[in-house]
Amino acid sequence: MLGGEAKRVFEDAEKMLDELIANGDLEARGIVGFYPANSQGDDIVLWAPGNKEIPVATLHGLRQQVM
Numbered sequence: 001m002l003g004g005e006a007k008r009v010f011e012d013a014e015k016m017l018d019e020l021i022a023n024g025d026l027e028a029r030g031i032v033g034f035y036p037a038n039s040q041g042d043d044i045v046l047w048a049p050g051n052k053e054i055p056v057a058t059l060h061g062l063r064q065q066v067m
Contacts, residue, residue, distance in 0.1 A: 035056075038052075040058070042060075043060050045057075045059075
């Protein structure tokens with residue numbers, strides 16, 4: 001069966017994850033947010049919610065380098 005091994009590995013991983021969570025050995029924590037942003041050259045500028053005149057942060061990116 002094509003993909004059978006991948007399916008088995010995935011099912012094993014799900015079982016292992018369920019056991020880790022049930023035993024309290026793993027606790028997932030995280031925060032997700034959506035922010036208004038624009039690119040500025042190679043950087044990303046994050047704006048205050050509802051106000052695109054107040055930059056909150058700049059995420060600096062590396063310029064693409066071609067060899």
